[in-house]
Amino acid sequence: MKLAGIKNLMQKILLLIKKFKSGDWLVMLLFISLIFFITKYYWEFPQGQYLKIEKNNEIIGTYSLNQKNTFIIDSLMGTSEIIIDNNRARFSKSPCKKQYCIHQGWIKKINQTIICLPNQISISVIGNKEQFDSINY
Amino acid sequence: MTQSTIKTNSNDHKIAKLAAIAVAISLVEFFLPSPIPGVKPGIANIIILYTIFKFDYQTGVWVSLIRVFITSIIIGTFLSPTFFLSLSGALCSLLIVLIFKNYNKKNFSLISISLLASLAHIVGQFIVVRVWIIPHDGILYLLPLFLISAFIFGIVNGIIVQKLITSKTK
Amino acid sequence: MSFNKIIVSLFLCLIYGCSYDPIYQKKHYIFGTLVDIKIYGEKEETAKNISNEIIEELNRLHQLLHPWNPGIINDINQAIANDKSIYINNNEIINIIHDASTLENNTKGIFNPAIGKLVNLWGFHSETLPTKLPSKEAINSLVTLKPSMNNISIKNNILKSRNNSVQIDLGGYGKGYALDQIKNILSVNDIPNALINIGGNILALGKRGSKTWVVAIQNPREPGVIAKIPLKPGWSIGTSGDYQKYLIDDKIRYSHLINPFTGSPSQGTQSAIVLTPPSVNSGTLSDVYSKPLFIAHKNKKFIVAKSLGLNYFLIIMEDNSIIISKDMMNEISWYQEPDAKNIITN
Helix, strand or coil, rough: HHHHHHHHHHHHHHHHHHCCCCHHHHHHHHCCCCCHHHHHHHHCCCCCCCCEEEECCEEEEEECCCCCCEEEEEEEEEEEEEEEEECCEEEEECCCCCHHHHHHCCEECCCCEECCCCCCEEEECCCCCCCEEEEEC | CCEEEEEEEEHHHHHHHHHHHHHHHHHHHHHCCCCCCCCCCCCCHHHHHHHHCCCCCCHHHHHHHHHHHHHHHHHHCCHHHHHHHHHHHHHHHHHHHHHHHHCCCCCHHHHHHHHHHHHHHHHHHHHHHHHHCCCHHHHHHHHHHHHHHHHHHHHHHHHHHHHHHHHCCC | HHHHHHHHHHHHHHHHHCCCEEEEEEEECCEEEEEEEECCCCCCCCHHHHHHHHHHHHHHHHHHHHHCCCCCCHHHHHHCCCCEEEEEHHHHHHHHHHHHHHHHHHHHCCCCCCCHHHHHCCCCCCCCCCCCCCCCCHHHHHHHHCHHHHHHHECCEEEEEECCEEEECCHHHHHHHHHHHHHHHHHHHHCCCCEEECCCCCEEEEEEEECEEEEECCCCCCCCEEEEEEEEECCCEEEEEEEEEEEEEECEEEEEEEECCCCECCCEEEEEEECCCCCHHHHHHHHHCCHHHHCCCCCHHHHHHHHHCCCCEEECCCCEEEECCCCHHHCEEEECCCHHHHHEEE
């Protein structure tokens, strides 16, 4: 019984949507884009500033996400490659079997971390978004 | 003493009736809760849009302005910040409709106009809030919420107005 | 249809513009301090090349201006100490010496790059911080000799000094001068937007896109910042602080900023910050003019600032009172709002 009701509702909605003209869809699309970007702009996702690379739990280095970079690191199972590009970072090559670390893709927000367990290499995003560009002292 | 009578014609009756309905809707809307007190989605816009497209733009302007004034007088917020919020939203909305009302009827229906009017309504209110009532950038964090509401009501209002206009001509 | 296209493309531009923030950044230990270069809106290749050129220039200046390592300045100082004249074929050094003289006169002797011997006496001519206070006699004997840049004359490239206690120390001048040289490099290479920080002395060129560059001001006693202020295109900011180089003896802090008239480090001020407007030597001025503001007596600070034409300055005193110019007050944003009763303004 309820199924018939829902089907009816869907049919009514479909009829309504058919009445929308091509331009309407454009306006709706622009409106939604506006909402998306205003949301992104004001509810700023905390973009991290630096990438911390650790091997065997020791910090190899901390690198600015602002600058393109490629790191080649040797460890337990072989050679891994980490890329920084466009304010984000990822594992691009890894000798591990399951390649989970590569499949995690890009990270850029503070506290986001990717760990390659078998290799004991991890990358994590750190740093607060500073409200200033430089410190005078 | 000479008696002066104000003669009303049928147009005035029309405006009065529509304005009354708009005011009624506004009063109901007044009691709906809102994250920023005073900023409302503008359901009464249905009446305004209906008036503009069923009759003419000028009539619509009358109905809109009368709604704003009468509602604020009844509630008791006449000339208060809330009044200016409401007025600003209404004026921005009217302005946008004026610009776009005859634009490309082939590819754009009332839905588009309703969406744009709804957007202008919210933006108009937000400008008053940000510049005058709560002059703080923090208030802009609520903009996404209101934009989403404007989007939904824009579509809903548009569909309803469309239905009202096409069904009444039967 | 074209109306639609215009609207859509304008919209996309707006969105694209919102998130694009291309900054090239390079930090480097050079010139005896930490240098931070930020270049906005250039291709990475271009930014990298310019950055390298800047680093080369800083290396060159480090050698040229070093107060105690072997080099031209050291040669000059030795000649002066031995009452000898010396031939200088480096026009840049000659100009610097003249400029330093002018600035000494502008600041009525509070900024005095000829007191190298005093600085050395206090132990600040070494890579390590000093540990012992010099004796009063030693200090007085140097003060009474009254070394001044005005004692130096250069004619036909021959430099001599009529006062052999003069020792040139451009420590309070070098960072600012370097900023001005870098300004020229960037300008010659058509780089309009950059932020250069040499050991805390900062120069802003252009903007960070549509946003003005913003700099934070260091808390003189704890790690952390106390305020931030926009640094408009072409402006520089410089600080003299008692937390940069100092020695502590019997709980009293002796900073490296020596008052030429007393021969001892100035007391009572924690840090003095000045902003200088765009000009050919704005970098130099931001470095040099922070000194008289630091050294001057609390009651004289506003007068000194006025005589130097400084409208933007902030001075944090040892007693935590804050002396701040009206203009600076308008532009500054405090992270820790100071007590209103501690603020002294004009």
